[in-house]
Amino acid sequence: MxxxxxxxxxxxxxxxxxxxxxxxxxxxxxxxxxxxxxxxxxxxxxxxxxxxxxxxxxxxxxxxxxxxxxxxxxxxxxxxxxxxxxxxxxxxxxxxxxxxxxxxxxxxxxxxxxxxxxxxxxxxxxLSPSVTRRVISEFTGQPSRAAKPHPQLDSLTQREREIVALVGEGLTNDEIAERLVVSPATARTHVSRAMIKLGARDRAQLVVFAYQSGLV
Known part of the structure; x- marks a missing residue:
């Protein structure tokens, strides 16, 4: 319940x-x-x-x-x-x-x-991919929101940074897999590892971290 x-x-x-x-x-x-x-x-x-x-x-x-x-x-x-x-x-x-x-x-x-x-x-x-894209588009145009890199950003591998950036763009795991030419399972694994390293409660926060860190 x-x-x-x-x-x-x-x-x-x-x-x-x-x-x-x-x-x-x-x-x-x-x-x-x-x-x-x-x-x-x-x-x-x-x-x-x-x-x-x-x-x-x-x-x-x-x-x-x-x-x-x-x-x-x-x-x-x-x-x-x-x-x-x-x-x-x-x-x-x-x-x-x-x-x-x-x-x-x-x-x-x-x-x-x-x-x-x-x-x-x-x-x-x-937070659907389409909504993610609109939210990011709306707020990246606001100059008052300067990038503030996440303190654990350096703990991410280059591939994980790339994955977080794609999540920030609103891509689903399947879309990320297609973009990077990897399996959906591999994409999910990278997303999960990035969330753990950044302490993200869920995918929505990962989108926020991507934007705040200037990855988007």
Whole structure:
């Protein structure tokens, strides 16, 4: 059973999401919060598997709440899905940088939301290649975001650096394998090793590291 914490400052949205959680097999409503500070407290006390996190809220916003939850050892198992009104919300990249496993639009269909929750709970990253490309394209054009190489970047082999760069471009493992003329299994192995060396929680964070380190 996947336990879900709902965080949104709008009563109607929380009610709708709660109703969905309570009527969906395999999902359990763990609790709710109406602002960022309450979300951090709830995540610590309720120990949810997945947090549906709104971005714009009173007090601390969803980005800061995400950062605090991910950094809290007591919330180690919590995976965060950021809910946003716009696909290229200005906060999306920061959410991924702070450890969110992906993001969804608020008008996502219920069945797609349910699938996303199960995917993230199982350790997957909710960041499709097409969305990755758009996010990177949006933020690489912002001069205020200077490259900050990951401290473990030098631990990567040349091939692993190349792999991380391709992940950052939004390529799937199969596309990476085709680009480098290697087997999909070999591509997956390189991606996994790079994630371990860089301490990436999931593929979404690997994309962020690729961008921050100037590999993209």
């Amino acid at each position: 996947t336990r879900v914490l709902i965080v949104d400052d709008q009563d109607l949205i929380r009610l709708g999401l709660r109703t969905l959680m309570e009527n969906e097999d395999g999902l359990e409503f763990a609790g709710e919060a109406a602002d960022g500070l309450a979300a951090v407290t709830a995540a610590r006390e309720l120990q949810p598997d997945v947090v549906l996190m709104d971005v714009r809220m009173p007090g601390i916003d969803g980005i800061e709440a995400t950062r605090r939850i991910v950094a809290d050892p007591a919330c180690e198992r919590a995976k965060i899905i950021v809910l946003t009104t716009f696909e290229l919300d200005e906060y999306v990249f920061d959410a991924l940088r702070y450890g969110a496993s992906g993001f969804l639009l608020k008008d996502t269909k219920p069945d797609e939301l349910v699938r996303a929750i199960h995917l993230v709970a199982a350790g997957g990253a909710l």
